Amino acid sequence: MNENMNLYERFSAEYVKSALFAGMSHDDIINLLACLRPNIAKYRKNDLIVTAGEKLESIGMLLTGEASVSKEDAAGNRVVMVLLAPGDIFGEIVAFAGGPRWLATVQAQTACAVMFIPKAQIIGECEKMCAWHRELIQNMLKIISSRAMLLNKKVEYLAMKSMRGKLAAFLLEEYKKKGTLTFTLPMKRHEMADFLNVSRPSMSRELGRMRDEGLIDYHLVTVTVKDLPGLRRILV
Numbered sequence: 001m002n003e004n005m006n007l008y009e010r011f012s013a014e015y016v017k018s019a020l021f022a023g024m025s026h027d028d029i030i031n032l033l034a035c036l037r038p039n040i041a042k043y044r045k046n047d048l049i050v051t052a053g054e055k056l057e058s059i060g061m062l063l064t065g066e067a068s069v070s071k072e073d074a075a076g077n078r079v080v081m082v083l084l085a086p087g088d089i090f091g092e093i094v095a096f097a098g099g100p101r102w103l104a105t106v107q108a109q110t111a112c113a114v115m116f117i118p119k120a121q122i123i124g125e126c127e128k129m130c131a132w133h134r135e136l137i138q139n140m141l142k143i144i145s146s147r148a149m150l151l152n153k154k155v156e157y158l159a160m161k162s163m164r165g166k167l168a169a170f171l172l173e174e175y176k177k178k179g180t181l182t183f184t185l186p187m188k189r190h191e192m193a194d195f196l197n198v199s200r201p202s203m204s205r206e207l208g209r210m211r212d213e214g215l216i217d218y219h220l221v222t223v224t225v226k227d228l229p230g231l232r233r234i235l236v
Contacts, residue, residue, distance in 0.1 A: 009030065011115070019087070038121075040115050045111055048107050050106045055102075059089060060114050065108060065111055066083065067107060069083075070194065071104045092140060122136065157195075158196075163196075163202060168232075170192070171216065
């Protein structure tokens, strides 16, 4: 147990970032982890962390690095559902729905570390009746609600027929979240193309046209909205 506690302590800065442990002190989190008995694994860039169809035993939490959650359609095209940053969790919806298997593939985008919490330890009764366990369940439900809203937004993007409409909606959503006309995109170009379910070359050409028309300007992952009303008119 001491060896595990030392391992948990190494990632203590990442725990406090996570919505899963919101409202808990550092000591509360470490004591809760001793109760949950999670495992920590490390992955290299492009390693598959879990594959769709595998038996679901645990809920994952990214501790370091970046990872993506994706699915394949009937034609074999990869669609990125969400990008994970340190503190983000995955597998929670299936666990609470009673699903026996992973519904999506999780892949390391960079070298990363992942903590796996046995789902039975979360959704089952706590033997020690920890006060933190109830708070953990409440946080988990908040996360599931937020994830459902994100997936609803994803469906909205996929339902749009034009690439220009998808890009305009995505950029307007980022502008709304950041509250400034100049912002950093939350993902790289190829990840953004996967997220919007469009080809990267076509997306780059469309972004170039939007820049030439004076709607936006960009450099790498930084975007500046130059014509906000014009960008909004695309969606009308």
